[in-house]
Amino acid sequence: xxxxxxxxxxxxxFLSVSAQQTAEKLIADVIALTPRPLVKYETKPRTNVxxxxxxxxxxxxxxxxxxxxxxxxxxxxxELIYTTYRKSETFDQHGLNRKRLRALFxxxxxxxxxxxxxxxxxxxxxxxxxxxxxDYFHGVAITYREPASAALRDTELEFLKxxxxxxxxxxxxxxYLKNELKGDTAGTAASAEPPKIKMPAFPGGERARIDFFANxxxxxxxxxxxxxxxxxxxxxIDKEGNIQHISLPGAGSPTPYHEEMLRFMRTMxxxxxxxxxxxxxxxxxxxxxxxxxxxxxxxxxxxVYAMDSETAPSIPKFDYSRIKPTPQGKFVSTTLANNNWKQxxxxxxxxxxxxxxxxxxxxxxxxxxxxxxxxxxxxxxxNDGNDRKDxxxxxxxxxxxxxxxxxxxxxxxxxxSDAMKAGSGGDLEENNIEALIKAEAxxxxxxxxxxxxxxxxxxxxxxxxxxxxxxxxxIVCGNSPILNEDYMNLVRSTKGTLHFNNRDYSNLHTxxxxxxxxxxxxxxxxxxxxxxRRD
Numbered sequence: 109x110x111x112x113x114x115x116x117x118x119x120x121x122f123l124s125v126s127a128q129q130t131a132e133k134l135i136a137d138v139i140a141l142t143p144r145p146l147v148k149y150e151t152k153p154r155t156n157v158x159x160x161x162x163x164x165x166x167x168x169x170x171x172x173x174x175x176x177x178x179x180x181x182x183x184x185x186x187e188l189i190y191t192t193y194r195k196s197e198t199f200d201q202h203g204l205n206r207k208r209l210r211a212l213f214x215x216x217x218x219x220x221x222x223x224x225x226x227x228x229x230x231x232x233x234x235x236x237x238x239x240x241x242x243d244y245f246h247g248v249a250i251t252y253r254e255p256a257s258a259a260l261r262d263t264e265l266e267f268l269k270x271x272x273x274x275x276x277x278x279x280x281x282x283x284y285l286k287n288e289l290k291g292d293t294a295g296t297a298a299s300a301e302p303p304k305i306k307m308p309a310f311p312g313g314e315r316a317r318i319d320f321f322a323n324x325x326x327x328x329x330x331x332x333x334x335x336x337x338x339x340x341x342x343x344x345i346d347k348e349g350n351i352q353h354i355s356l357p358g359a360g361s362p363t364p365y366h367e368e369m370l371r372f373m374r375t376m377x378x379x380x381x382x383x384x385x386x387x388x389x390x391x392x393x394x395x396x397x398x399x400x401x402x403x404x405x406x407x408x409x410x411x412v413y414a415m416d417s418e419t420a421p422s423i424p425k426f427d428y429s430r431i432k433p434t435p436q437g438k439f440v441s442t443t444l445a446n447n448n449w450k451q452x453x454x455x456x457x458x459x460x461x462x463x464x465x466x467x468x469x470x471x472x473x474x475x476x477x478x479x480x481x482x483x484x485x486x487x488x489x490x491n492d493g494n495d496r497k498d499x500x501x502x503x504x505x506x507x508x509x510x511x512x513x514x515x516x517x518x519x520x521x522x523x524x525s526d527a528m529k530a531g532s533g534g535d536l537e538e539n540n541i542e543a544l545i546k547a548e549a550x551x552x553x554x555x556x557x558x559x560x561x562x563x564x565x566x567x568x569x570x571x572x573x574x575x576x577x578x579x580x581x582x583i584v585c586g587n588s589p590i591l592n593e594d595y596m597n598l599v600r601s602t603k604g605t606l607h608f609n610n611r612d613y614s615n616l617h618t619x620x621x622x623x624x625x626x627x628x629x630x631x632x633x634x635x636x637x638x639x640x641r642r643d
Contacts (some may be wrong), residue, residue, distance in 0.1 A: 131213045143231035149245045154361045158250040164241040167207035185226040185251040191235040224588045256460035256532035263289045264463035271467040278467035279437035280428040283358045308345045309380040328364030347388040349379045390415045440468035443607045453486040453551040456560040459533030465585040486551040487512045490543035491531035503569045506539040511550045537568035579604040596639040
């Protein structure tokens with residue numbers, strides 16, 4: 109009995125020390141990052157961002173108990189935010205940041221075990237005194253991903269139907285959710301054909317309107333001119349020619365681009381009202397503005413709809429085709445098309461958060477069927493156990509794997525939808541390798557397997573990799589710049605290829621012991637035959 113008690117005590121102590129060692133290694137990595145300078149961090153509410161505040165010169169987190177709200181959520185990014193102002197030249201900012209990180213890990217130890225979390229140092233440069241520092245935010249901003257809900261799942265299924273029938277592009281996922289989730293019908297009601305009307309007129313005519321737009325819409329000075337963004341604007345010109353009910357359909361958390369368009373719209377002069385059959389009517393106007401890279405601004409032509417003054421306005425259906433794809437928004441479909449793997453079976457993770465990538469898979473399948481290309485007709489969709497309880501999931505028998513030999517797009521969509529309806533994953537780990545083994549059995553003549561994987565979720569069953577007999581080409585999905593090394597090792601073991609953040613990597617199996625490999629800003633080294641992050 110004494111021996112058993114002693115072993116338990118030693119094991120518990122070892123785990124605690126191991127966690128501390130992991131924390132100290134991560135702290136050293138974070139402190140070594142190059143800080144991102146900014147004048148002052150804005151604390152206005154942002155979707156799926158949790159703020160945890162400390163004092164100006166301490167490592168004591170206020171409202172630490174509120175961290176319980178993060179339970180069950182997937183952490184994708186943590187920003188450590190501080191000011192560069194120092195009262196004394198001997199002040200140790202790194203030392204204070206280390207204390208803040210240690211306190212964070214003590215309060216939220218799950219941050220040590222979640223894969224592919226992006227860590228960022230944010231250095232506020234605008235503070236010039238201790239008194240000013242009290243008005244600056246100090247602490248961490250934690251970006252997280254919500255677990256799947258029934259409403260989200262239903263909305264994603266409708267989104268995928270739209271992708272399949274061509275009415276919604278895969279790149280419109282975020283905008284689609286903002287418009288359609290939680291029963292929100294704004295921007296979705298069908299509209300009749302716009303009646304013939306006398307158009308509302310800008311003072312001085314159309315040329316004057318174009319000049320007014322060109323001269324008065326400004327590129328926000330607080331925005332980096334490195335990524336394009338489109339803003340949709342909607343407003344009413346009433347029967348007196350006044351501008352009313354300005355809105356930005358599809359906008360989530362306000363950005364400098366949205367704020368600029370609201371500012372611009374408030375400067376709009378009075379118009380001549382529109383009319384139908386000689387009777388003045390309210391008119392709804394919609395247009396978009398593309399804020400392009402390097403600072404150019406491109407407004408679209410106006411769309412004008414006459415409104416019956418005696419009834420509520422009929423909002424036109426949102427045109428999702430306006431959404432321009434980003435490189436990540438077409439990464440999966442482009443990778444599948446460019447590599448053209450013949451005689452392969454496609455295995456797709458359809459757990460929570462994977463819908464935008466599943467949409468790209470559908471787009472690829474749609475193109476294959478349109479070309480009558482039959483090189484890839486076997487598809488496997490997996491959901492990590494059909495929503496079974498996490499504590500009942502045993503490696504190799506988790507289930508939730510749906511296999512289809514589809515000859516039409518509808519058949520593939522039905523099987524994908526059935527898998528999504530049956531489960532959304534649960535815990536962070538997933539049964540990727542079990543699904544790959546089932547795929548090999550379903551298509552013995554297939555020469556390789558293509559895996560669409562979630563970078564934020566590690567395979568729970570890496571121990572099963574030796575059972576795989578064919579190359580696995582892994583397309584790693586997610587916005588994090590930090591690669592989950594489990595997928596590197598899966599590719600290395602099966603002599604497949606790796607595709608991550610719009611880059612292709614091959615021949616990982618040829619790297620010898622001690623060799624290093626760069627992926628983005630991360631360096632990996634081969635240790636005991638496996639890739640690991642370099643210390």
